[in-house]
Amino acid sequence: MTTTTKVSICLPTYNRPELLVRCIESCLMQTHANIEIVIGDDSSDDRTAQLVASRYGRDPRIAYRRNVPALGQAPNVASLFERASGDKILLIHDDDYLLVHCIEKLLAQWERYPDLEVAFGDQYETDHDGRIMHAASERMNLAYHRTASASGLQNPPGRVGIVQMFPNNGWLANAALVKRIGYDDHYGTCCDYVFGTRLCLAAKRVCYVNEYVSCYRITDVSVSQATRTSINASSIAAWRFLNSLALPPELEPARKLAMRRLVPIVVSLLARNREARAGLQLALGNLHAYRFGFSPRLYYHLLMIWKATRRPGSESVALLAIKDEQGVDTSRARMP
Template sequence: MTTHLKVSICLPTCNRPELIVQCIDSCLAQTYANIEIVIGDDSKDERTRRLIAERYQHDSRVRYLKNEPSLGQARNVASLFARASGDRILLIHDDDYLVDNGIERLLMPWQTYPDLDVVFADQYEVDAKGHVDRAASDRLNADFYRTKQAEGLQIPPGRTGLIQMFPNNGWLADARLVKQISYEEQYGMSCDFVFGVKLCLAAKQVYYLNEYVSYYRKTAVSVSANTRGSMAAASVSAYAFLAGLKLDPALEPARRTALRRIVPIVVSVHAKNGAPLSGFRIALGHPFAYKHGFSLRLYYHLMLLARAALKAGPRRMGGAF
């Protein structure tokens, strides 16, 4: 394993000093030593700043910056990418963490495929206290098409992002490409999904490694969990992005796979938020997402939409056909 390549670990954080220590310590414990940890702190108080100063002030690998004022998710991550000085970039969120040889494992495919742009691997699912649930971990990765059979170069590479095979953190990619794509604030809560799609579409080669390299902490207090049922949900903006994306015809099956997962979620959100006409339009415009009428979920959602329409009345239907 060569060590001349510098890896920038980009770590956005916001109001989670009780979790970030485990994340930072996992980065500092990497078997691959040529790293920097670039931290962008969007916290509303000084707890994280004080913690970093007390615990890591003498470690030059830790580069901390308090965002004043706060930047928000997308701009915080984009600022980290811009500050990164490494040849490769790895993103890890403050409540997640890495296995000790995670970076070393992610670098290995470059030895065989030197033209790689992106490498990603599996994530353990852990609870709020960091306990690994192996069965849930296996299901998590299988749900996103990360299986032994899929290991290797992903052809075409753009398919990887579209079908959500690409994880939201714990990946490793060429720094120049990451900086070129970056995170975009306009996509709201789906900015990480949009980034993954655009990154894989722009990449020459994407590699999936069927090994666990990171820990994904599942909590009930994440921003995505708190917005899941609202019109600010990641699914809503992700659907709009997918529906409007111009793609090569060869990637249309991947778009359909993505929409098959996301359309029923978005229809449900519209029903819950008093926009039944938009919900009807989306549901009826993508019949394949409901197995062309052979899914009970379709009729349940149509019932929810009809109920929302009756409740809203003629002047508050929301959306148009």
């Protein structure tokens, strides 16, 4: 299967040609050679188009399209899924990149489990220049429940998406399933999380490989980094989505686990953005997220809420919120 299966690598890009090159090169260097790279360019200038034409214009594996007008993050990804002609689809964002054996390692899981529909592995976290940060990578994967003891088939599969074990990109899945799920832009900057959750809920079998297969780059120019302290932050959108999601009883523990992580982040953001009453209601209505009052973080957030009610928009509230997010929220730029 590793030689006959065609894999479509879907690559959305926006105004980052200097980062895009490494991403494309990592795709072309895959040990699994039967690939196509489907690029959707939402850039506001011609730099990316010129770069792709000059460096890769004669490579039949690359299918580039400039979106005029720009489609936006989620519609761009959705269009890439529709254009993909492979049996499997892999998503990679333009500032991230794949390890050389990524597709081969993930695709091998279909040999072990012929009815598999989704496979994913660990991510390295890198700095802006693409240098791997090993300690940060270990913390990130641990925070997202990717451990050696969790490797193999996941039961139930839907839990993987809900608790954010499923990565924002670098995964591999059956093209038919991916196209059926599509990419929903109703939840803004957390569209990766929404897609991953819906994909895993719909999949019959999902496999986690306890090996590094891709690299996630920390940059200051991502959409969610630009909105991470605002009321439009991906964490708030993810909380709203998860709160409204209809789940069978066996997946309610997964929702509760996800809420345990999300609720304190959202409370902090609400306090910072002058939504003190909403923050207080959320905190008191989800005391399990604060170990029923045994977490010092609850009182830290109550202090933030109190300061917000006394001096709305004060600098002290903003500093408290920023410190709390930086100290606790280990979320990825495109995921809450």
